[in-house]
Amino acid sequence: MIELVIAERCTACERCIEVCPSNVFEPTASGPPAIARQEDCQTCFMCELYCTADALYVAPNAERPEPVERAAVLASGLLGQYRRDSGWDEWQGLYPNEQWLMETVFRRAAEVAR
């Protein structure tokens, strides 16, 4: 579930409010969006993918909140991992889309299993 909106990174562009498929964020009068409905988060990481400021952190636990230390997350290097590995925005061309390899992996697995 979504755990953190990191205020010093957030540019208040409100893109996360727009793209979240389960509407977990709420705009605030000034500053970063609030996590208003954490229990509705479907842990799809889409907000992170669309956050060009890498200001969001979704914990992998979909069943219950998993609070994290803001400082630890900032130091972890994990912020923006999804967007980077997807080759979005400034990462375009540096992380190529290799989805097409997937069927070759399944084929190799079937050969091993035979």
Added chain:
Amino acid sequence: MNRFHAEAEGLVADVLVIGGGMAGAWAATAAAREGAHVVLVEKGFCGTSGVTAAAGPGHWWAPPDPPEARVNAIAQRQRIAFGLGDPVWMRRVLDETWRLLPTLAPYYDFPKDEHGRVRNYRAMRGPEYMRALRQQIVNLGVVVLDHCPALELLAHADGAIGGAAGIRTQRGGSPWRIAAGAVILAAGGTSFRSHLLGSRNNTGDGYLMAAEAGAELSGMEFTAAYTVAPQHSTMTRTMSYAFADYFDADGRQIDAPFGPDQTERLAQALLAGPVYCSLARLPADVQSHLPTISPNVMLPFARWGIDPFRERFEVTLHTDGTIRGIGGVRVQGEDCGTGVPGLYVAGDTASRELVAGASSGGGNVNSAWALSSGTWAGRAAARRARRVPASFGGLVPLGRAGLRPSGRPRPTEAVEAIAAVRAEMHPYDKNLFRTGAGLEASRRALHDVWSDLAAHAGEDGAASLGLREAAALVASARWSVATAGARTETRGMHRRLDHPELDPGLATRLVASGFEAVAVRPETSPAPKAFESVA
């Protein structure tokens, strides 16, 4: 043809598409290309909502040359369709997919080889695919209304569908109404609220709305699909698990090799205790490319500090329901009509039995079906809208449970109804390993929950959304359980411990309908009496 415009009662369009996932976006594309003015409403955001966005959809794919490619693909599928597929529909899907996917090139950057040739058109990345489809429909002039879930259909006096009503979940939650010459339900299937990646919005809303309009359901017994994921996570991305080894709590390896029986064997092991997974056998080159093949797969591992190639981690199986299963609204014609005038279905909302038969279509058949059925529905809806002008005159709302209960409204908790659905549809010993007695117990439990919702659940505005989702989940579960009870055999993903053999007499699709009493009949029998199971 009508111009898309606003009237005092709401918006007027030629075609209304309900749902902005892959099927809905392809439907909107096709309708707009026919010249229709299209409005698409989406519960979440068209681009991130639904199960395509977070996945890596391949597409069932066979080029027209050499001709045996399609013959072989269809023959292969027929072998696991167990008599319920239709080769004519399979061929249509292969053809439509092959022709249409490359047309997305202006919006999707298909990876190319060193000679500049597209490597393949069939393997797509979900987020980029949905971003491309959104851009395509916006450029075609489709009006996309995000965060605007539909709650119910609107019908003319003759029963023809002429629009829908819903609410906006952002900025105050105001209600909306849209009149249209034709409506396409592309609202997804349902995982019965499991943690299948991206499926939270997929609560079977399309099934509920279609059935309220008089449509039938088909193949609802085929909901026993499950996908492995790290325990507590949503990450139901399967590729790496093709090389997985599984162990019990004592470290003993579980005999569950990659293959068709793997899910059953893992489920048996999970019923006995926790199951741990090792991905050590994933070839080193795949390990290193994993983040650029499927960029979200490593996110849970990295965040939990697990090295999945060196450490064992606990896994579970998430219910896929009708999403990797089969069932949905019965398709009654090549145009994906439902038998209800003005109402069309696409993607997971439409039963996929015609192409998938009794076995999961996985990502491939399912994606090809979403694209194809969306295209056919979109085209047909646009053509109908040329004949049938949209109008608010005489439209009546069809929503019952959650909106207009039959009895006195009283406070009803959607979460309790949803918990009851999960309790019947998720456990492996109920939905995967089925028995007549178990299905009967599920039927009774769900009947009580439904009766309560139908009689007393009714809210206005934002509060109605949760109740409508609950009603859709309970109704979908009831159709599934009733049909599974009627299919007294084992066929494809439908496994009956008390009927482990295939019954040649049941080589027919089963059709479910109704709310207060759920009726099940074989499709081949025109009368609902011949083979009735009233729940």
